[in-house]
Amino acid sequence: MNNFTTLGQFIIEKQADFPYAKGELSRLLRDIGIAAKIVNREVNKAGLMDILGSAGNTNIQGESQQKLDVYANEQFISALRSGGECCMVASEENETVIPIDSAVSKSAKYIVAIDPLDGSSNIDVNVPVGTIFSIYRRISPEGPALLSDVLQKGTEQVAAGYIIYGSSTMLVYTTGRGVNGFTLDPSIGEFCLSHPEMKIPENGTIYSINEGYYVHFPQGVKSYIKYCQVEDEASNRPYTSRYIGSMVADLHRNLIKGGIFIYPCTAAAPNGKLRLVYECNPLSFIIEQAGGRATNGSTRILEVEVNTLHQRSPIFIGSEQMVLKAESFMNEVFEPSYQYTKSETV
Numbered sequence: 001m002n003n004f005t006t007l008g009q010f011i012i013e014k015q016a017d018f019p020y021a022k023g024e025l026s027r028l029l030r031d032i033g034i035a036a037k038i039v040n041r042e043v044n045k046a047g048l049m050d051i052l053g054s055a056g057n058t059n060i061q062g063e064s065q066q067k068l069d070v071y072a073n074e075q076f077i078s079a080l081r082s083g084g085e086c087c088m089v090a091s092e093e094n095e096t097v098i099p100i101d102s103a104v105s106k107s108a109k110y111i112v113a114i115d116p117l118d119g120s121s122n123i124d125v126n127v128p129v130g131t132i133f134s135i136y137r138r139i140s141p142e143g144p145a146l147l148s149d150v151l152q153k154g155t156e157q158v159a160a161g162y163i164i165y166g167s168s169t170m171l172v173y174t175t176g177r178g179v180n181g182f183t184l185d186p187s188i189g190e191f192c193l194s195h196p197e198m199k200i201p202e203n204g205t206i207y208s209i210n211e212g213y214y215v216h217f218p219q220g221v222k223s224y225i226k227y228c229q230v231e232d233e234a235s236n237r238p239y240t241s242r243y244i245g246s247m248v249a250d251l252h253r254n255l256i257k258g259g260i261f262i263y264p265c266t267a268a269a270p271n272g273k274l275r276l277v278y279e280c281n282p283l284s285f286i287i288e289q290a291g292g293r294a295t296n297g298s299t300r301i302l303e304v305e306v307n308t309l310h311q312r313s314p315i316f317i318g319s320e321q322m323v324l325k326a327e328s329f330m331n332e333v334f335e336p337s338y339q340y341t342k343s344e345t346v
């Protein structure tokens with residue numbers, strides 16, 4: 001007998017925390033859970049389905065869209081459309097926002113921003129991928145929702161979460177009262193509470209960054225990487241380098257084990273690569289709710305002004321002490337020909 005608390009039961013239980021709740025957010029989270037199960041079913045047998053490889057077109061990011069990007073996008077949008085609690089979707093895969101004005105969602109008050117498939121470069125090679133979602137309450141009065149309803153600061157999120165399609169499939173989310181993780185039990189087709197009240201360790205020994213771009217990184221990032229690699233028993237260095245290349249998977253590991261994930265700006269990408277609205281903001285809300293820290297090297301990600309739908313941002317996210325340390329390097333003034341030396345322990 002499975003005596004786990006299912007996601008549905010947990011959401012209903014937690015609804016009591018919100019005295020004025022009418023169940024709309026609960027139903028919206030339920031709809032996201034349903035789409036996640038459908039996408040999980042395809043991911044799990046992707047090799048057998050005609051769902052690997054490129055979809056043959058380029059998305060607004062200038063990236064080649066994968067078939068699974070398109071499939072996941074369609075599944076989440078249709079679940080949100082038929083669920084009736086969402087009035088607008090913003091997706092990584094769509095250039096503009098998608099108003100949901102079906103009859104059922106006329107009075108819907110929630111906006112969902114989504115990265116339907118995160119880690120697209122890993123789809124074909126059976127490495128964990130994910131889905132990231134962020135939920136806002138609309139701010140515009142009645143009638144069709146507006147772009148401004150999506151361009152709210154990360155601090156205005158009412159909920160955020162991710163699904164990781166890995167050796168097991170998990171859904172991790174927050175509504176601003178801590179972070180809880182649910183594992184999908186395929187035998188009953190339910191997400192079950194497996195990781196209650198997740199907390200990220202205050203410090204860690206894992207750093208996660210694509211060092212292949214090292215020469216293009218700002219001096220502060222280069223120096224922090226060198227700092228991580230220096231022998232220093234007292235501070236458990238050298239740290240371990242881990243980089244999966246799926247942001248959801250790299251963050252999930254660090255959330256559990258402690259660590260820092262960095263995707264900085266580079267000369268070619270002065271705002272970095274990752275998108276503020278549907279990658280950085282939702283994952284920063286989760287990490288902060290788990291006791292961690294998330295900045296763009298100086299400013300809290302959740303406080304960053306959102307001006308455009310696909311706006312990018314550098315991100316330093318993870319265990320608080322590690323992010324603070326990385327920031328101290330970012331804010332240090334370096335001589336042009338600066339060389340990091342072993343004795344310079346900070």
Ligand SMILES: O=P(O)(O)OC[C@H]1O[C@](O)(COP(=O)(O)O)[C@@H](O)[C@@H]1O
Pocket residue numbers: 063092115117118119120121210245246247248273
């Ligand atoms: O290959 P790079 O430049 O290291 O980028 C990897 C990063 O890009 C992403 O794949 C971007 O997300 P999408 O796959 O959703 O476009 C992140 O998941 C990952 O952290």
Ligand SMILES: [Mg+2]
Pocket residue numbers: 115117118119247279
């Ligand atoms: Mg992504």
Ligand SMILES: [Mg+2]
Pocket residue numbers: 069092115116117118119120
């Ligand atoms: Mg994506």
